[in-house]
Amino acid sequence: MPGVRATIQPDWLSRDVVDLEALTRWGNRQGLPGTVSEVTRIGGGTQNVVLRLRWDDRDLVLRRPPEHPRPGSDRTLLREIRVLSALAGTDVPHPAFVAGCTDTDVLGVVFYLMEAVDGDNPGEGLGELYQRDAGARHRAALDTATAIARLAAVDHTAIGLEDLGRPEGFLERQVPRWLDHLASYDAVPEYRGTRLPHVDELADWLRAHLPEQSRPGLVHGDYHLNNVLLDPATPRVAAVVDWEMCTVGDPLLDLGWLLVTWPDGHGEETMTGGPFAELGGLPERDELVEAYARGSDRDLSAVEWYTVLAGFKLAIVIEGTYARSLAGQAPPEVGLRLHRSAVARLEYAATLAR
Structure with a gap:
C-alpha cells in the first residue's frame, strides 16, 4: 500500500x-x-x-x-x-x-x-462570467428551473428508487405534519407559544385549495439557489447538491420551494443567492415557471398553491433554529436571522393566498 x-x-x-x-x-x-x-x-x-x-x-x-x-x-x-x-x-x-x-x-x-464539481455557488460568490455578464446570470438562473424539471421527469422506479418515499397522500400529509412540528417547539420553555404570523390562516387556505396531486416523482426537498453550482464557463447549472431530503412525492413542491426562496429585490429578507441577487439581472418568478414548463408536461395551474405550501413548510423548519437559539443551543444572531426569514416567507405566502 x-x-x-x-x-x-x-x-x-x-x-x-x-x-x-x-x-x-x-x-x-x-x-x-x-x-x-x-x-x-x-x-x-x-x-x-x-x-x-x-x-x-x-x-x-x-x-x-x-x-x-x-x-x-x-x-x-x-x-x-x-x-x-x-x-x-x-x-x-x-x-x-x-x-x-x-x-x-x-x-x-x-x-x-x-x-468535485467546478462551479460557482450563487450564495457564496461568483466567477468572472457571472460578474460581468447580466445575460449569463439570467440564463443560468433560468436553468435552475429547467434542472429541477429534469429531476421531476426521471422515472424513479426505473432507477431503483420506488421505495424512497410514500407518494400516496403526500400533499394531504403536509399541513398536519408541519403544524405538529411547529407545536413541538413548545417543548422549549423560552419559545413556548407560536411566534409566526399567518400560520392558521395559511393552514386553512392550503386545506381548502388542495389540488389534485401531480404524478409521483423525485423531490429534492431543499431546492434553492444555495444548493446549486453554476458552470463557470457556460451559463447553466453544473450540479445540484445536498440531496439529504430527497424523497418520492409531488415534484412540484420543488418548484414552489425555488419560487418562495427566490431573491427578487423587492425588500424581502434575502435568504438564498445573496451575491447573485446583488449583481442584478435575475429573472422574475413567472419566467422561472415558464422555463420549468418548457421542460415539463406537468400541469402548473396550481403553482401558487405549491409556493404557499413551500413557504409554510420552510418557515416552520427554519423557525426551529430560532427556538433553539432562545434556549442557548444555537447562535442568537443565526436564530434571529432565520426567524426574520421565516416571517418573510409567511408574509409572501399570505399575499399569494389572498
Missing part, C-alpha cells in the same frame, strides 16, 4: 472529524490509489461536514455527518448515497458518486466520496 506521508492532517482538521490515515486505507481497498495531499473544508460545517480532497490526481469531495452527529445522521447519508448512485446516467446535473462507506468502524460515521 502507498505510504501515508501526505495525509498529515491540517491543524484545523480534528482526527474525530476525519482520520485521513484510516480514510486512505479504506480508499485504497476501494480501488482509489495513492493518498490525500490537500484538504479544504467547504462551508461552515454547521450541518454536514464537507471536505474537498486532492486524492492522488483526482479532486474529490467527502461528505459526512456533523462533528456531533444527530440520531438520524447516518440514515441521512445512506439516503444521499443511494440517490446519487441512482442518478448516474440521468440528465439531472449532479456530482458523480465515487464510493460510499457504511462501515462506521472506519470513521465512526457513514460517509461518501463524490467527484
Whole structure:
C-alpha cells in the first residue's frame, strides 16, 4: 500500500472529524490509489461536514455527518448515497458518486466520496462570467428551473428508487405534519407559544385549495439557489447538491420551494443567492415557471398553491433554529436571522393566498 506521508492532517482538521490515515486505507481497498495531499473544508460545517480532497490526481469531495452527529445522521447519508448512485446516467446535473462507506468502524460515521464539481455557488460568490455578464446570470438562473424539471421527469422506479418515499397522500400529509412540528417547539420553555404570523390562516387556505396531486416523482426537498453550482464557463447549472431530503412525492413542491426562496429585490429578507441577487439581472418568478414548463408536461395551474405550501413548510423548519437559539443551543444572531426569514416567507405566502 502507498505510504501515508501526505495525509498529515491540517491543524484545523480534528482526527474525530476525519482520520485521513484510516480514510486512505479504506480508499485504497476501494480501488482509489495513492493518498490525500490537500484538504479544504467547504462551508461552515454547521450541518454536514464537507471536505474537498486532492486524492492522488483526482479532486474529490467527502461528505459526512456533523462533528456531533444527530440520531438520524447516518440514515441521512445512506439516503444521499443511494440517490446519487441512482442518478448516474440521468440528465439531472449532479456530482458523480465515487464510493460510499457504511462501515462506521472506519470513521465512526457513514460517509461518501463524490467527484468535485467546478462551479460557482450563487450564495457564496461568483466567477468572472457571472460578474460581468447580466445575460449569463439570467440564463443560468433560468436553468435552475429547467434542472429541477429534469429531476421531476426521471422515472424513479426505473432507477431503483420506488421505495424512497410514500407518494400516496403526500400533499394531504403536509399541513398536519408541519403544524405538529411547529407545536413541538413548545417543548422549549423560552419559545413556548407560536411566534409566526399567518400560520392558521395559511393552514386553512392550503386545506381548502388542495389540488389534485401531480404524478409521483423525485423531490429534492431543499431546492434553492444555495444548493446549486453554476458552470463557470457556460451559463447553466453544473450540479445540484445536498440531496439529504430527497424523497418520492409531488415534484412540484420543488418548484414552489425555488419560487418562495427566490431573491427578487423587492425588500424581502434575502435568504438564498445573496451575491447573485446583488449583481442584478435575475429573472422574475413567472419566467422561472415558464422555463420549468418548457421542460415539463406537468400541469402548473396550481403553482401558487405549491409556493404557499413551500413557504409554510420552510418557515416552520427554519423557525426551529430560532427556538433553539432562545434556549442557548444555537447562535442568537443565526436564530434571529432565520426567524426574520421565516416571517418573510409567511408574509409572501399570505399575499399569494389572498
